[in-house]
Structures are given as C-alpha cells and as structure tokens.
Amino acid sequence: MKLMIASDLHGSMKYAKEMKKRYDAEKPEKLILLGDLLYHGPRNDLPAEYAPKEVIALLNDMKEELLCVRGNCEAEVDQMVLDFPVLADYMILYLEGHMIFVTHGHTWNTKNLPPLKKGDILLHGHTHIPVVEECGDITYLNPGSLSIPKNGTPHSYMIYEDGLFSIRRLDGTEFLRYALS
Helix, strand or coil: CCEECCCCCCCCHHHHHHHHHCCCCCCCCEEEECCCCCCCCCCCCCCCCCCCHHHHHHHHCHHEEEEEECCCCCCCCHHHHCCCCCCCCEEEEEEEEEEEEEEECCCEECCCCCCCCCEEEECCCCCCCCCEEEEEEEEEEEEECCCCCCCCCCEEEEEEEEEEEEEEEEECCCCEEEHHH
C-alpha cells in the first residue's frame, strides 16, 4: 500500500496545485490530509495564492482519493462546501502490525498523548515542522506543511510505502525517513 500524507494547506491554491502534481507523480492509493485545508488562521500570514474557493474545487475533484481529519482551522461551514468528510478528530490506521493514530495535532500531540502503547505511532501536522522522533515508547511523525513551513523547513509532504515513511520536499526528494520495524 502506498499513501501520501500532507498537512496545513491553509487555502493556498499554489500549494494545492503542487500537492496535486506530487499526488499524480507519486500515484498513491489515497491522500491523507491532516487538517487546516482552507483557512489560513489568525496566527499565520496569508499563504501564496490564497484562494480557498479554488482549493475547494480542486479538493472536491479529488474527493474519492481523500481521507481527512479536522484541523484547528476547520469549522462546520467547511463541511458544507467540501464533498468529503473533514470533521473527524482522528483516524486509526494499522500498517505492518503498527497502530498509527492520525490527527491534526492541536489536541492530541506529544504533550497530550492519546492512549497509545509501545510501538504505536502518533502522526500529526499542525506545527508546520517535519519531524521523525522517538518519544519514549512511541514514535512521532509529522509531514510538515505544504504551504506555510516554519523554522526554516521546506514545503513538504510524506509518503508511506512498504513499511517506510518518507518526508519529501515538493520536488519529491526525501530528507527524513522512518522505517517500521
């Protein structure tokens, strides 16, 4: 199974097009979006080509390819314009015998862990910083941000395939990785 995982688009049509281009090139089975799809939020500057209505159209065209969780910038009104579910606080994936808790990161994160056991993985966005980190008995993964990366990190996304999580720049080059054991 191959999955593409991305977060924090924040209404940027420029980076929505880049994400779609990478999705078409990578050819995953699904695109998992970790929230903050349309609104830039009060703490962020406007991202490049901020155009939420255009992002809505692009995402709705991909609705059969998407799995999403709710970010802190999602609201019920977003669900009214999007043709796929976006209001779940988390989802659970089972990959290669590991439980992956997938969420945005504003509620469940390394400072407020969900109920996880040894070997589980916490996967979230929200911080806009790509991360591969061992946190005690669990692993924390973050694909970074498509549109508003922070702390000098690149615009990025993640690919999961055959037991390997690979965080990549928008040109497809890998810069972080985590292999399931």
